[in-house]
Amino acid sequence: MHTDFLHIRYPVIQAPMFLVSNEAMVKAAMDNGIAGTFPSLNFRKEDELKALLKRLNAYRTAPHNPTGTYGVNLIVQKTNPLYIKHLQTCVEAQVPFYITSLGNPRQVIDAAHGYGAKVLCDVTNLQHAEKAAKEGCDGFIAVCAGAGGHAGPYPMHVLVPALQKAFPDKFLVAAGGIATGRQMASALVLGAHAVSIGTRFIASREAGVSDAYKQAILEYGMEDIVLTERLSGTPCNIINTPAAKKIGYKQNWMEKMLSRNPRTRKYFKMLVQLRGMKKLEQAIRPGSYQHLWSAGQSVEMVEDIAPTAAIVQRLIQELEETLEYTRHLSYKA
Incomplete structure (x- = not known):
């Protein structure tokens, strides 16, 4: 090896x-x-x-x-x-x-x-x-x-x-x-x-991470993993919890325009990433009800x-x- x-x-x-x-x-x-x-x-x-x-x-x-x-x-x-x-x-x-x-x-x-x-x-x-x-x-x-x-x-x-x-x-x-x-x-x-x-x-x-996050890794399966653009601006895989469904998976037309415009792209992406970072940080804390958890399809095997x-x-x-x-x-x- x-x-x-x-x-x-x-x-x-x-x-x-x-x-x-x-x-x-x-x-x-x-x-x-x-x-x-x-x-x-x-x-x-x-x-x-x-x-x-x-x-x-x-x-x-x-x-x-x-x-x-x-x-x-x-x-x-x-x-x-x-x-x-x-x-x-x-x-x-x-x-x-x-x-x-x-x-x-x-x-x-x-x-x-x-x-x-x-x-x-x-x-x-x-x-x-x-x-x-x-x-x-x-x-x-x-x-x-x-x-x-x-x-x-x-x-x-x-x-x-x-x-x-x-x-x-x-x-x-x-x-x-x-x-x-x-x-x-x-x-x-x-x-x-x-x-x-x-x-x-x-x-x-x-x-x-919280016990709820760990339990989610055990309880969800491969079909529960979805790609979202709403957390970092770049598509990323997360568990399709009710909180994930609420924020959605695709950027709206205004977000897409800001992320593609050469003048606004850098700063808008920074804003999206900062906002997504805060949401994820809240989600991993014990007792949080905002369940936004990153994971891959291998949850199926855990x-x-x-x-x-x-x-x-x-x-x-x-x-x-x-x-x-x-x-x-x-x-x-």
């Missing part, structure tokens, strides 16, 4: 999830041999990110010797007012690797390569991948249909082999619709070197709330059993 690239024991990235990923989750990921990641925007208060990175670096080199690592997800588009500041903080802390989303990754790549860190870029198609490759990225997160948050339009069984064929020298991570070891095996067989799993870890003991250690152990056991089964089939043939 291709685990040396990120210095992890198992080929799994605990996906960065806005307002969900926290310090406890990342440390548990490191303890269990995978990569824990988080969006820098989860830590927006003054010096909050800097203090967290200091603790994570100390934990990563602690005597108990965790076999995993951590990375930071940066939203690199111009509408993120904290992008440059957060990038500088991450570089000063020498973050092991980065995941970039929604913009040109060049600044992150140059800064990371300055001290030997890796950069993986979220891509949803071959055009995005081509641009990121020209900027010098080390690999891709293939964001496939069914992913939580900003999902791509193409299924894993098309996007992953297409990327592997077009960019055989890049590290390739499959994301979207993965919650079991059998699904991991499928991604690896298709040509991925690792997988990124988010929704499954929302239903973990370490996740600090059946319990468990510690990260148990989740990882089950993933790897299922992965090994599935790969052994496929080897057995090939011998028979």
Whole structure:
């Protein structure tokens, strides 16, 4: 398995999830041999990110010797007012690797390569991948249909082999619709070197979200995941709760006009994102009745709330059993 690239024991990235990923989750990921990641925007208060990175670096080199690592997800588009500041903080802390989303990754790549860190870029198609490759990225997160948050339009069984064929020298991570070891095996067989799993870890003991959110991951199914433009301006997957139905899924004509006009686009998108951020932040709090929860179609496969250690152990056991089964089939043939 291709685990040396990120210095992890198992080929799994605990996906960065806005307002969900926290310090406890990342440390548990490191303890269990995978990569824990988080969006820098989860830590927006003054010096909050800097203090967290200091603790994570100390934990990563602690005597108990965790076999995993951590990375930071940066939203690199111009509408993120904290992008440059957060990038500088991450570089000063020498973050092991980065995941970039929604913009040109060049600044992150140059800064990371300055001290030997890796950069993986979220891509949803071959055009995005081509641009990121020209900027010098080390690999891709293939964001496939069914992913939580900003999902791509193409299924894993098309996007992953297409990327592997077009960019055989890049590290390739499959994301979207993965919650079991059998699904991991499928991604690896298709040509991925690792997988990124988010929704499954929302239903973990370490996740600090409300019990109602965790229960929703168990109770809703794949048909309950819908795309909405109303939270960030970019279509993202959420659970189709009554609150989601109330806000709707499509921007109205005025919102579309403002988001397309060159003069208003940047500021309107910032406004939409800020408004959506506040709604999501309210929704994850205990006792909230505004149930706007991001999740992917893999809710269908999540059946319990468990510690990260148990989740990882089950993933790897299922992965090994599935790969052994496929080897057995090939011998028979």
